[in-house]
Each structure stands twice: as structure tokens, then as C-alpha cells.
Amino acid sequence: MTVRRSRDVPSLVAKAREGDARSVARLISLVEDGDPALPEVAAAMAPSAGRARVVGLTGAPGVGKSTTTNELVRALRLAGHRIGVLAVDPSSPFTGGAILGDRIRMQDHTADPGVYIRSMSSRGQLGGLSAATPQAVRVLEGAGCDVILVETVGVGQAEVEIASLADTTLVLLAPGMGDAIQAVKAGVLEIADVFVINKADRPGADATHRDIQGMLALGGRGPGEWRPQVVRAVAVKNEGIDDVVAAIGKHRDWLESSGTLRKRREQRAAAEISALALGTLRGRMGDLRDGTVLPDLAARVAQGDLSPYAAAESLLAALGH
């Protein structure tokens, strides 16, 4: 698209700090593209680290994530917050359809200067969305957002990783979708701080509620541990949204009073650092592909003369390990 020069970065960062939406948008594009100027952006944004509370929303397709996000934004704006929304769609390189529909529904807030809305894809960043999303969160923090909602389609490992980057993770379910049982399979119990039973005016809401309560009872939490809240909502009618906001606030209070907030944020930083380091290593491995070491090993593996594990060891030796 546009030529991006490294010398633009200080001015972009300065404007983003003043809340200029276009500069925020351009900085997040740099993040998505894995621009070489990223370390500079990250260094400039580092002092704002931890200013915003990060709320993850995840759930299977069709549970009403975007409508819920939309209503949460409305409620939080009324309470005076500046809000960033990152809609993360790891599936976009192939399908892209759902997110387009979602974006249209989110248009309610696009005229509001206190809300940044951005859908993310992993088009350039080494390490994919798991690496790009925390950097985008840092940009929004630097731009003065004090609540950042990260909405992910809850269908894979990457999304679970992204959800785990949040201070508070909401897992959305809907009655009659068999989600409660799926949630157990997926280990969602471990990442959910608040369960939102959306579309709670539909048949089966009581059964879903009972299922979750039953599973939570089996979880066996110790004293002082957070017991995930279960909230019912009908986001499309703006019902129960205040209860969701209250549950997020309650969790936030617990995070701070228990010292868990600091621990979670350090874990989040550790995951972020690891993802960036792995991205760098992946890049170096790509460079080796252009040399002769990897092609030679690959030819021997393809011929059946060498096992891929033995070849991987040789490759690591060539990388200096």
C-alpha cells in the first residue's frame, strides 16, 4: 500500500498518544505486516504497559460474540471508558466471510472517537496472531484506551492462546449448541473467568446453566481461588449486559486483591517474548532454506536415507545449537 519509512514512526507514535485514530490504525497495520520498524514502535509504547484492562471474548461461531462485544462497548462507553476492540480472525486467509458480517454489525460505534475498532489478520507477522495481538494491545494502550476487548472465534489453539493473553476471559455459550460438553473437552474451564450464556431467552438455557454449574462444582477450587461467574444475557436485546460488566469488575477486583493481576501480566509478557523469539528463529530457519544445509538434509529424508528427527538435529546444529 503506502510506503512506510522508519522515520515516520516517532511522529505516528506521538499522534497516536494524542488519540489520532488514523495513526493508531497505521501502527496496527505495521504490527499486522510484521514491519521492520516494529521493535521501535514497541519500545516507544513500552512505558504504557499495563494501563488498560484486557478482556477476551471467545466462543464457537454463532453464539453472538459480535453482538455481545457491541453491547459491552456501549455500556463501557456510558461509564466513560476509552475502548479498543480487536477482532481476531485466524481463519481469515481462507474464509473471511464471518468477520465481514461481524464488522458490519459493529458499525454502530465507528463514529465514536472514544472507540477504536480493528479486525486483525496474521498476514505478515512471524509467529502469526499469537505474536501480533499483544503488540496491537500495546498500541491501543499507548493510544490511551483503558479497556481493550479482544474478540476471537473460539475454534482452535491459536484462539485459546490469544484468549489467555487477557486479564479477564469471557467464554460465550448459547443454549442448545452442545457447547457445555465441548467446553470441557477443550479445557476452556481453565481459561474462562466468566461464562456468558447468551441467547438465554431460548429453550435450553436452564440446562446449559446447570451443566456449567455442575462442571464448575467438579473443578475443586481451593480457598482464595476465583470461582468463574455464570451470567445470562440476551445481547441482541441488551439484556444482562450490565451483569456481564459487573462480573468483569468483580473479577478485576479479585485479580488485584489476590495479586493475580501482576502474575497474569508477567505470564502474558513471557508468552509474548517467547512468541517473538520463536518468530525470529523461524525467520533464520527460512534463511537456511535458501542455503544448502536444509535442501541437502531434505533430499536425504525424501530418499529414505535419514529420519526427519535426525535431520532436525543436524539443522539445529547448523543454527548453532
Added chain:
Amino acid sequence: MTVRRSRDVPSLVAKAREGDARSVARLISLVEDGDPALPEVAAAMAPSAGRARVVGLTGAPGVGKSTTTNELVRALRLAGHRIGVLAVDPSSPFTGGAILGDRIRMQDHTADPGVYIRSMSSRGQLGGLSAATPQAVRVLEGAGCDVILVETVGVGQAEVEIASLADTTLVLLAPGMGDAIQAVKAGVLEIADVFVINKADRPGADATHRDIQGMLALGGRGPGEWRPQVVRAVAVKNEGIDDVVAAIGKHRDWLESSGTLRKRREQRAAAEISALALGTLRGRMGDLRDGTVLPDLAARVAQGDLSPYAAAESLLAALGH
């Protein structure tokens, strides 16, 4: 589940080579779990490398991948092949629903000793399915399969990677799903060797066909390059399946006569070696998490004293880079 001891591996491998289905199943479980005995399994299977033709099937949910796989298995069995089917579902940790339905439809062949059917998940393997799938292919090759179908849900980067591991990649589309346009977005044109327009008895099949032909015409292939075939089918009525088999055969002939087969397999081996090496590095990074280097860096990043990029550099230095 069961205790797996390293000394079981030679006997499992020997039985798998004789075609014992339970031993094949246990070896693939070792692959999924990222068992420490994997390098030994891989070394034992290495001499069989390249015996099977690997056919990838991908496409958006709802295009009829499992039905098509089922009918392809039937046709290839009639032609006397031994067949392995790997149904790869990167989304299974979270949803799992779709694949369960698919497995039921695949039951047609479970009583046939010439067909191994296995759904894969990335539960243990470092590097996820991109690392595990080629190892599972090697096990099936070692067990005497000469055709291996790898079915993936075409919704993300991982699936595109897995599809690219195949000798021949089928991309399934269905009329009226807007897939043709999505396919361009996703760079599927580059990975597709054969387009299958499934559900071709539905309205819109002609339009989808024209869209694909139009896009292929724009592709600008040189002389001697493969021009992706477009085949129509109605898998649920077993119509057009022979044409799909013929297109796969035609592609196979081209792969061999052009020397591309060897090149693709070396690329596949290179991707496999890289994925294993990255998995090892990821594991070492996880070990660092238990030490003090990463936690110290993470605390400084969380406090805003250090940028995550600078921390990633320090982490790589600690890893010996």
C-alpha cells in the same frame, strides 16, 4: 491411557509393517502425543519414505469433504489400493463437533482391513499438526498404504500448510458459497492441483465453474507447468468421483514426468525438518520458562521497563544465539 515403553517400539513397528491395524493406531497415537520414542519410530519408518502418493483434500466447512473422501476411498479400494485416511482437525481442542459427525459418515469403511481411518488432533506434539501430520503419513507408508488421503478443514494457515504436504492437493468448492472469490483471497490457487466443484447439481455450479476458469486464465502459466484441473462431482450420489480419480492420476503422471514429484517431496521433507526443529526450540524455550531468565525478562516487560522485542533478543542470547 496405557503405559508406553520404548522397548515396545520395535515390536509395534514390526507388526505395523505386517499391516496390523492396532499397531498402526498405537504408532499414530505416539505421534499425536509427541512421545519421546518418536525419533525411534521415525528412524524405523524412514526406508519406506515416498512409497505412497499423498492426496490432500481441503475446503471450507460444508462443501462435502468427508463424503468426497468416503467415495474416493471406495473407488480407490475397487482399484486395489491400500488406503490411509488422516482427518486433520486443528479446531478440535475447542469445538470438535464437526469432526464427530464426519467420523460417523466415514464408518462405511471401518470394517475394511485395506483402509486405515484416523482423525488427528494436535494434543501433544510440539509444533502442532504441521509437525505431527507428516509423521503420521510416514507410519501409514510404513504400514503399506500406497494412497494416503489427508482431509483438512480449509480455514486457516495450518491447514494450508498441511495441504501443501501432499503430492496432489484437491480444493473442494460448492456452488453458491462464494468460495471462488474467497479462494483467490487465500492464495488457494497456488496450492490447488485439482478443483472439485462438489454439489454440482445445485444452482450456481456453472457460475462457480466459470469463476474458477476465469481465475486460472489470469494465472499465466508457462509451458510445461501444471494447469489445475476443474472437475464437477456430486459426491453424495457418487457422481463424478471417477473423474476426480482420473484428475489425480493425470496430475500424478505430470508430477513424475516433469520431475516435480521429487522436488515437492524434498520441499515437504524440508518443511517437516523445520517444524521438528522449531518444536525442539519451543521445548527448550519452555524449559527456560522454569528457570529465571524468562520470568525476569517478563517482569520487566510487564512493568514497562523493557520492550518485548528487546526482551526476545535477550532470550535468544540466553538460548545461545
